[in-house]
Amino acid sequence: METVLVEDVLHRFLLERAGVRGVLVRLGAAWREVAGRADYPPVLRSLLGESLAASALLTGNIKLEGSLSIELKSQGPLRLLFAECSDQGKLRGLARWDGEVPAPLSLADLPDAIMAITIGHADRGQRYQGLVDLQHAELGQALENYFSQSEQLPAKVLLAADGEHAVGLMLQRLPGEGGHDAAHDADAWPRVVHLAETLGGAEMLATAPEELLYRLFHEESVRLFAPRPLAFGCSCSRERVESMLRSLGREEAEAALEAREGEIEVTCEFCARRYTFDRIDVEHLLNHASVSAPDTAQ
Known part of the structure; x- marks a missing residue:
């Protein structure tokens, strides 16, 4: 029997035994709508897809009113990248480039690059903006470092995208979160990170969210919350x-x-x-x- 992959959905979950919370995002039609707006070079298309998944991913564990955006500017071939998710689960994004974009594309090698995460309601003037350190090659690594510095909490972020889907998985260790044994299990966070690191991009893209979580963390007492729908949507008017x-x-x-x-x-x-x-x-x-x-x- 063929498995039907659910698209454009955000899942929040708890690994109760390990005391870890997480978010998993799987984009399909919403991502294809964004990707189809321009003839992006494959490496830039992948980064834009990862950024779009990440923008939704980061809304999973915060109280959001308005939108959350990830914006990158540089003086290199990649001039601008922008991805946004609203509190209504509406996604949009774009990228601009000039000339040949190097493959592989390392964020750390982009000249004069600045990446910012902006949270809030721009129309009301309520905004919070944090800068992302771009000393790492991949977006997931940069976001992990961002969480470590801004929230003093370790995080694991995995991202993958192709022409059809964009997927993101984020794990965070929280004190007092999860089951009774979590605080006494010193190996819980390293164990969960190790399990996550066995996951490849192709597997992320090919596997349904529920199946993926239980395949990885079935021994960690996965508690899955109701999914939140996502869709392409623009705030222009x-x-x-x-x-x-x-x-x-x-x-x-x-x-x-x-x-x-x-x-x-x-x-x-x-x-x-x-x-x-x-x-x-x-x-x-x-x-x-x-x-x-x-x-x-x-």
Whole structure:
């Protein structure tokens, strides 16, 4: 009997005997929607898939209002990578590159690279941002180091992606978490990490979440919580584009109208949705901005 692999889902779980909590993410259609937006070089496509899975993975054990994003910028061939997961389980992402992207791609070798994890609700001005140390080649290693420094808790992060799926597994040791014997089992965390390290990328991509967890940790009393659905989704809106056009000011907006024969078209890079504004639309926006300005300043 053929096993049907569940896609676009986040599983939280406990290894009660070991005192370890974890999150497992498996992306299918949501990842293919993101991957299909550009003809990415294979090595960059894999990194983008891993980043998208990681963005969902990191939401698994935090109270999130808004979104969590992973953003990488560098002066090398990989110019930008962005992956985001919202509190509603909506995912989006993209990457930009210039020239040939080296394979294998090491994060540690990217010139002047900066990676940030941003958590919060940008529209409300509530944001927390942490920088990720890029001394390691792989994203999973960089995230492990991030958790070690920011939370002083060890973590194990495994990521894998191909053209069809993107998968992530994260384990964290927490004091007092899990079963009664966890605090007295000094070998619990090393044992769980060793079991996780036996897992290869191909196996992660080919195995259903429940089967994968029980195959690895069946002796650790796996307690699986209800799955959380994930899906591709973009937070762009006409209101956000209007706000951007107002911020340009009259001179730049009118110059854009002249350059585009009386119409401004803005296309979202994440979902390809198009927003068009003619002269009447732009005039209304600019007049509304000037009328609203005194109230905003008070």
